[in-house]
Amino acid sequence: MGHSDYKRDPESLRDVASKRPWWTPFSLCLTFLCLCLLRVTIVPHCFGRWSFSWNILSRLGKNSSLAPFYAYSEGSGEFDKPQGFDIVALVPFRHWQRTEILNCYLRNNLVSNHGLVDQVMFLPQTNDARGLEWLASIVEQNPSYTLAQGDPRLQLDQLKKDTLYIWIDGDIVFLEDHTISTVVKTKLEHPDLPLVSANVINEAALEALHSHASVALPYLPELSPTQSSSEIEMHDWRASRLPPWEGPSDFTIDKGFAPPFTSHRWLLSGCYNYSLTPISMAKYAPEGPSMHHWTVNAQQHYSFLHHLELNHLNRYKFPTWSVPSTKISLNFLCFWGSVATNRLLKEFDSMTFLKPLADDQAGENSIIDGKGLAVHYSSSQGLEGLDSTDLLKRYQSFAEEAICKGM
Template identity: 45%
Template sequence: MARELLIMGRTRNLRDVESNKEENSSTWRDWAFVLLWSVVGYTCIILTVLTYFNPGLIPFDVSSLLFRKEFSPFFAFSQGTGQYTKPQGFKIVALVPFHYHERTAILDCYLQQNLAQNHGFLDQVVFVPQTEDAISMEWLYSIVNQTPEYTIAPPGHDMEWQIARENVMYIRIDGDTVFLEDNAIPTIIKTKLENPNSLMVSANVVNEAALASLHSHPGVALPYLPELYHVEQPSRSKSQLKNDWRPSSLPHWQGPPSFKVTKGFKPPFEGHRWLLLNGASSDRDPIAASVYTDTGPTLDDWTVGAQQHYSFLHHLEDNDLGHYKFPMWVDPTERISKNFGCFWGNDAIAVRHIFNHHSNHTSSRYRSDGNRPHVIIDGKGLVSHYSARQGAAGLDTTDLVCRYRAYAQENVCRQTE
């Protein structure tokens, strides 16, 4: 009688040929399985290395799958969804209310990048002066004289709505806009054309109007606090510090454990920076204090704006702006930002009415075809607007303008001989 062994919970005859074949087959399957996963593993490693040196090879970051890096599925058209060429048959004009040359000098780099002659979408840029400052106006005339596509409209508030012409698509870009994502303009234009019943399509403007609460969520807004005294960095020269926009070059915040930003907080000194708190913020930073305490600032306070801007630069350096993205928000109940939006010249008066009355409600306004127009925020096109509501007592006492300028000079401004 043949010997029997108990293997894997069943008896098997060692002289049984079919049983032995089954064992051999199972062994080959195991080896094939190991080989398959080895190929998959090595392929992932190769793709990670290749995309590190050439991120454009695939439409998403492979390393984010391996290292849990955050990324957003809501990309602008050219990030994984193909190119979108400039639409033909009508002009695309940027209307730029002009206030301060220091900030518009940053915007100028982005406008130049988006001109049609530079493979962008803008056929013309019209500056609408809203200042009488001689130095700022002299600067404006100098850049207009250098760029044929630039022109200056008659000065005056709300003048940009009055000069709008029918069958022209306008992008209203406030002169204090200090960052445009590469595809912000094409993205909102594409959304506007795909939604012909929309009155206006706004970009995703950081910390503006209806988006202030959304951009204040933990993980988006990071625990930055104002430095209370000068922190020396002897290992870097003043020139390096001046031209470096990266928050990672800054030290961590130092100060009393009991310190928190309260309502009415005054700037510590001119040109101060905001530094990342090492650890959880609790209710110490402005945004947390505004949400969780009664003594904190409102979301319109300059301290909240400073924290938002430093958080944005932090995400920009880490290449994870996906924190801010969402697909599309139709008819938000709160007002939308008027600082970056796309509309037809035919609708200029209706758009101005919405902004002047601080309301998005268009229920009483119908087009000639009987359809009610919508107001849309496109969450895929990201923009940062510098808003110093408190003047010299607010954001102007930080170094944020210098940081945005340094980023633009490094990554956006066209180099001239």
């Protein structure tokens, strides 16, 4: 009789080990060290297309990511809905094209679709007739949606103290499946902290973290229009279907860089161009753009779509960050209604009613849950900035394919 196939059987393990040559462990260790050396000296500085198909190290262990932290968050979506209180999403509304993308994720997280959100309240912050008409139409179609009427302050005064609220900016264009559940879970585990923020890409305290090499990749703008076989192919969200970047070897992006043309794409360049990218120039070159320039945001968004396709989102993650040294993002926050009614509603402006508390973060007021990602689309320059890219169409393409389809 042979040994069982049960791999934890110590006898079976001993039999297998005895058949190996004596030098096997040493050769494995040497191979591993060589691969590590190659990864450290070459791969972090080279982001060509070939480097992402070479995933030997990822098979050696799940901690092979170059991110400063690793947060294993699969399964967070299985967190059961807490009982005894409602969970309500508050969504300030300004741009219907962006909130149309967010709408896929909101619907996906409703209780009626096995999510945690009981109700979504939209807070209009625009006078755009077309946008308000679109908003009224989606509220009419979904019984879990409500629309604040009149002065937003009056609506916010009606928040219930025993309700858990999630402030989701209407310009959020991506949510991981478990972002809401992990943020809610973290808030319940930290009842003493007023605010819990999601891991918002390239925002506030996380701006530097999300700009590390191997997270931010050397994407550069295409410099002239190209012919595409179809509109669908032109705006497919997958970065792998983009051609490589072509341009002069001395190309740089300075403070006054203007969009090359409307609806242009950003393309992956060779590793040798990383020092010329907007993020690198913003960090190390005085003539470079600021970290808030639209080109920096474009590079970050295209890098995110690259990692999204390859399932490398762990590069952005960390467990939790309590009381960060700089202000947290105001674009995705979880808090009890009692915090809002007692402190947040003392002041209000057209952008956000959370600013008063955010300005008072010297104490123990906040925590960032690094396990759930959100992507915020920020563009105040219109077609002179991020809107000159095709990013919104790419995020919409992903949402329609992966989130809205089948609902």
